[in-house]
Amino acid sequence: MPHSGLSLSAEELRAFGYAVVDAIVDRHEHLRELPVASIPSRTRMEALLRTGLPEEPSAPGHVLEEVLGSVFANTTRVDHPRFFAYVPGPGNVVSVMADALVAGFNPFAGSWVAGAGAAEVELVTVDWLRQICGLPPEAGGLFVSGGSMANLTALATARHQLPEETWQDAVIYASDQAHSAVTRGARILGFAPDRVRIVRSDADLRMDMAALRRSITDDREKLLRPFCVVGNAGTTNTGAVDPLDAVADLCEAEELWFHVDGAYGAAAALSDRARPLLAGLGRAHSIALDPHKWLFQPFECSCVIVRRGTLLRETFRAVPSCLKDSDLTVEEVNFRDWGVQLTRGFRALKLWMSLKVFGAAAFRRAIDWGIVLAEHAEARLRSNPQWEIMTPAQIGIVTFRYRDEARTPMEMDALQRAITEALTASGYAMLSTTELRGRVVLRLCTINPRTAKEEIEQTIAILEEEGARCAAATTDTSPTRAQ
Ligand SMILES: Cc1ncc(COP(=O)(O)O)c(C=O)c1O
Structure with a gap:
């Protein structure tokens, strides 16, 4: 039985x-x-x-x-229309159902033999993302769990191009605004801390090209081996985009791998508004792009795309004896050979289904709306001199501070955190702080297409009330001020 x-x-x-x-x-x-x-x-x-x-x-x-x-x-x-903290996760309902289907049918997306339909959908969907990014047809990639894994996969592929005996001298360059996923990825791959060069960013928090050039020259003089520059296509802190074209030129001249961390911002290349800001994206050797951020997918849905797609297979392929009968060598693809995972879920389906159901034009408009909302927030903040704009609205992110000239820098930092906590406690909305040049700032990330302009205005109005209240409260209780 x-x-x-x-x-x-x-x-x-x-x-x-x-x-x-x-x-x-x-x-x-x-x-x-x-x-x-x-x-x-x-x-x-x-x-x-x-x-x-x-x-x-x-x-x-x-x-x-x-x-x-x-x-x-x-x-x-995190998909609430008034969740503005970190990077919001505004999924879409078609993808929710797609995830249910994936769990219900449970295809094995690691090999063609076990999941040809899943593999073909993944090939097609990655190719759509490739086109959005402006990479050539020979580029290829796969879906992974998140931006951290996408960056790690790209860096592993980049390093694999070097002779193994040179790995310990290989140096990666990233700006001081790069996400910690990049430096953590390098650490996991075995790069010593002094083989990851953190390059100063300029006044706009974009990679300082002169500093990058100097660093590379210095390292060559020390007989180290510069091999990879990581550019940001939308930093998590401020949405700043590095001068990707200039980085690509430098990488070409110096024969370096050009990786773009576009986990947050690369999807915005779908929008006519944002595409010019991302000029140079299509010149990358590899790109990390997270559909679970700005392509409105439920977690976990990220994509890594490599300019010469075959390099993924060269880097990751490992065929144990138990898998030899599914080791096809013709046109068919075994995604288990392209990345870290052997058993892997069918992450592509949700993006594929939602793009088909809603159409790419709807995604484009939804991305545009996020950009408009951040600009609207900036304009509203500028209308009250109590606010200081720290970085203007850039692809969906604006950062700012509540002013109080009488406070010390430390007290100002504490005030920004107190305002943030007060807003969260109100239950109405949530944002998060970050640090720019060592100072705490408030940060709104407005990529949820269901957010209304009025909700941005109401959130700022509450921040103003809480700012005044927190400022008065800390002034009253501060012993230094009472004296
Ligand atoms: C620019 C950037 N890179 C990498 C990551 C890490 O992505 P994940 O959290 O999906 O691993 C993030 C997350 O916010 C990000 O914004």
């Missing part, structure tokens, strides 16, 4: 599935009315969820209730 303990009857499964779909649809319908942030204490979460291993079964409906009431109710809503 086959064991039926891990199944539901068709009827039970349908009822359960419909309840799950209802929960998802209700959430999307009412998301705007829910608080943005929910950050309970560890003690509270332990009390809610800590149990022993459940030996006996429970009704699926009860477990679903627990998930909704205890898990998701205690989770910050």
Whole structure:
């Protein structure tokens, strides 16, 4: 007798599935009315969820209730129209259903033999992204979990082009605005800290080309081996885009690999508004691009594309004896040979389905809207001299500070953090701080296409109220000021 303990009857499964779909649809319908942030204490979460291993079964409906009431109710809503912190995750509902389909059919996206349909969709979808980035037809890539993995995969591919005996002298260059994923990736690959050169950024927080040139020359004089420059296509801090064309020229002249971390901003190349800012993107040897950021996909959906696609296979291919009968060598593709994962899920489907259902034009408009919202926020902030714009709106990000001339720099930093916490506590909206040149600034990232201009205005109005309140409170209680 086959064991039926891990199944539901068709009827039970349908009822359960419909309840799950209802929960998802209700959430999307009412998301705007829910608080943005929910950050309970560890003690509270332990009390809610800590149990022993459940030996006996429970009704699926009860477990679903627990998930909704205890898990998701205690989770910050990063797709909320007023979540402006970090990089928001405004997914789309078609991709949600695509993820359900992927889990339901569970294709093995590592080999052609086990998943030809999945592989072909991945090939096609990566090729769409290639075209958006302006890379040549021979470029190729694959979907990975996130920007961290995409950057790591690209750096591993870049290094593989060097003779192995030179690896310990190889040097990577990235600006002081590069994401920590880049330096962490280098560390994981075994680069010593002094083989990752952090190049100063200029007044606009873009790679300082003179400093980059100097660094490369210095390293050559020390008989080190400069081999890769990482350019930013939209820094996480401010949305700044490095002078990609100039970096590409330098890389060409110096025979260096040009990697672009476009995890945040490369998708904006789809928009006519942003494309000119990203000039030079298509000259990269490799690009990291995260559809789970600005192409509105649920996590985890990132893509790494390499200018000469065959290099991925040269870098990652490893065929153990148990996989020899699926090791095709003709036109077919085994994505397990192109990256770190052997068993891999079908991440491409959600992007493929949502692009087909909505059309690329809808994505273009949605990206444009994020850019417009950041510009709108900047204009609104400039209308009140209480705010100081630290960096103007650049592809969906604006940074600013609440002014108070009487405060020390440290007190100013504390004030910005207090304002941020107060906004989060209000439940209305959430933003995050970052540090620019060592000073704390407020930062709005406005890439959610469902955000209304009025919500930006209301968020800034609350920030102004909280700014005045926090400033008064800290002035009253500050012992230095009381004297
Ligand atoms: C520019 C950039 N690079 C890399 C990453 C890391 O991506 P992930 O969080 O998907 O691993 C991020 C994340 O925000 C990013 O903004």
